[in-house]
């Protein structure tokens with residue numbers, strides 16, 4: 001339904017997104033996840049045809065956005081980060097206006113406006129001025145605007161930003177109920193949001209697509225680590241050799257050099273392997289004293305942080321802390 005092939009966007013000399021490719025199937029919800037400035041809004045604006053890419057191809061419902069923009073755009077409803085709502089109009093007037101902009105007329109327009117008012121649950125406020133609405137209702141009105149032409153593709157840029165927790169839950173439920181027959185791309189910098197709402201997640205950092213998978217597979221492939229950090233005294237090479245040879249160990253690295261003969265080591269093992277005891281005996285048998293040992297479990301947030309900072313996360317919650325929330 002939506003296809004991006006090698007899409008790059010430069011603002012002057014600055015590369016905002018670089019060589020991004022992905023495909024979103026009919027009826028799927030894809031989450032674009034990334035920290036501020038990662039390139040999410042730029043990607044979304046390009047998909048909607050609002051911005052032209054510097055290079056690459058975007059297709060929506062089989063139509064090339066550069067060659068057949070009118071046909072491609074007909075399939076899209078877009079809720080930008082700052083929705084284009086007019087504070088001095090009532091909800092009803094505004095949705096009629098938005099319908100006209102999308103080419104709706106007469107009875108069809110009236111039918112669609114009534115339908116979206118019902119769909120997003122804003123019947124009670126339809127005669128109120130938009131400027132007087134709560135943020136939650138403003139966001140619903142923005143969503144109604146995106147839906148008024150009954151598009152089969154919805155592009156939602158940070159749809160829950162600035163809402164209170166109750167409104168966030170409601171908007172998430174609404175988005176879930178709108179999907180199914182529609183294909184949805186939504187952006188967020190909140191990992192639990194995309195993992196609870198989306199079938200697939202594309203993680204963007206500094207303009208690059210760094211991971212793309214189902215939330216479950218992202219979790220499985222990246223979360224399956226147990227991390228132990230030790231401070232140990234002795235020959236660095238020898239300690240690295242001993243640690244690497246323990247069973248169930250996936251990686252060992254020196255994470256801090258404290259002085260000539262004292263280092264901190266970060267050891268990752270498979271999720272179901274607790275290596276602490278064998279680690280203790282292996283080091284003791286070789287006369288390398290362990291001065292400190294800490295054990296961590298990585299949460300999904302830690303994984304996201306690791307992906308976007310490209311650094312090992314050793315600030316993850318200690319195991320006893322993590323255990324409280326899992």
Ligand SMILES: Nc1ncnc2c1ncn2[C@@H]1O[C@H](COP(=O)(O)OP(=O)(O)OP(=O)(O)O)[C@@H](O)[C@H]1O
Pocket residue numbers: 011014015016034035036037038039040041042043189
């Ligand atoms: N019009 C512009 N001119 C120059 N640089 C821009 C422009 N718009 C965005 N950028 C830059 O491109 C990069 C990507 O921005 P973009 O807004 O797409 O990121 P984002 O992931 O949506 O971030 P946010 O969550 O903060 O909106 C950023 O470094 C931003 O400063």
